[in-house]
Amino acid sequence: MGLNNGESSGAGLLEGSVMVTRLDEVTKPGGAQGIINWGRRWSIFQYPFVTACCGMEYMSWMCSHYDPGRFGAEAPRFSPRQADVMFVVGTISHKQAPVLKRVYDQMCEPKWVIAFGACASSGGFYDNYATVQGVDCIVPVDVYIPGCPPRPEAVLDAVMLLQEKIDREGPERWARREAASK
Amino acid sequence: MSQAILERLKERYEDGVVETATERGDDCAVLKREILVDVCRFLKDDADFAMNLFVDVTAVDWLDRRTPRFDVVFQLKSITKRHRVTLKVRVDDGDDAWVPSVTGVWRGADWFERELWDMFGVRVDGHPNLRRILMWDGFEGHPLRKDYPVAGRQPLVPLRKSEVHVFENNPVDPFVVGLGVVREKSDGDA
Structure with missing residues (x-):
């Protein structure tokens, strides 16, 4: 509890x-x-979509030192169908974007997305032919975590922000989400 | 140390060696394309040189600055002898943009040569499986060529409009090369 x-x-x-x-x-x-x-x-179970060096920071955040269990977020689900929030951790290339989109589509509503770090949020310094300039070009994002990589405290802050956001949600969420997905 | 290699190559191949250079301990020989594979086999098999590690092959694009356009650069290393050497072959654009494959000498050159083709569009003659390795099938152009557009993205899924950040000079809309869909250049583009 x-x-x-x-x-x-x-x-x-x-x-x-x-x-x-x-x-x-x-x-x-x-x-x-x-x-x-x-x-x-x-009970925000995560799907860790980990692609790059931010993953190391993600691992440290997931361990007992920072204890995401305090927020009910300690259980990673490696099936998107069991996950509530997708953590996009690292650089996403255009070659990988269809996979990201597919995993997101496989998650059941209600679902949320956290962009973990500079690359997931904006492409970071990879402004080139290969890199998606922020995963919100592919899927709607709820919380962006700055940093290269982010401090674990920043990730905790993002989880708390997501909790606040979930707390504010009502039926109007679906209309908004539907509009956003177009 | 590996200057001995350069001397030996000049002695053995004479006109095949276009020029040599030594810079801060790094030795480089520019070769004619015809002798490349033979030189590689010689450097690998010769007991004094024993270049048993194929480190990398890449290219340098001298677009508008030099003809022929490309330097194809081979990095070789000997683990047993602890020395290394750089070989270069100059090739031009278009039909001339090819080098012979050295996969017959070092099997490990396979993926590097595919990368050379993928990134620079330099064909590798005699390669067993010359396909793109990093970019996907259907990708147009070769992204490390200097005439590939800086923002030449070819997304595989339709892109949403970003909800939060809008970079004036870094728009998310696609710039599809060669398909007639070309984003207008904004002021910030190089």
């Missing part, structure tokens, strides 16, 4: 292993979204 006893999730309280929430939180229009978001926010 991501929350300590008695901590407010915005949707209710945890007492032991039981979550307590108000009925009207659930029944009001969009009310259940709070609980749903709470669940999603604390």
Whole structure:
């Protein structure tokens, strides 16, 4: 469980292993979204799409020293169908772009993308014939992490930003996502 | 040390060696294309030189600055003798842009020669499998040639418009070479 006893999730309280929430939180229009978001926010399983040197930093972030388990994000899923967020870690070449797009398409909604590092965010200093100038040219990106490579703290910050973003999401997400994917 | 190699090559091949140069301990011989494979076999088999490691083959594009246009550069090394030498062959554009394959001498030259073809468009005569190695089938042009457009991207999937950052001089839209779809040059392009 991501929350300590008695901590407010915005949707209710945890007492032991039981979550307590108000009925009207659930029944009001969009009310259940709070609980749903709470669940999603604390179980962001990642698909690591690791292509380059940022991968080393990703590995260090994934280990116990920085403990992404605190954010429910410690489980990498190597099947995109089981993953919630795709970490694009490293340079993406145009030759590789179809693979990235395909993996993204195989992920089930709701899904998010984090661009890890300068190359994934913008192509970095690889402004040439081979390199995609930011993975948002291929798939929609939710959080960009600057750095070459990013500090692990920056990655933690990105995960928390993603949690905040998930927390704000409602049905309108789908309309927006649909528009963005075109 | 490997200047001895240059001397020996000049003595053995006479006119086949166009020129030689020594720069800070690196020795280089410019050869005529006809003798390249023979020189390679000689350098590999000769007990004094024993060039048993084929390090690399690449090219230098002297577009608009020199004719013939390309230097094809071979780097050889002897692990046992601890010396190395550079061989160059000058080839021109078009039909003349070819070198003989040295895969018969060093099997390991295979992928390097494919890279030479892929990046510079210098054909390798006698190569067992001369296909692109880094770029994909259907890629147009040879990206390390100086006349390949700086922003000549050939995306394989349709590109979205970036939501967050827009680089004025670094647009994401494709610049497809040779297909008639050409992005207008912006001021920042070289």
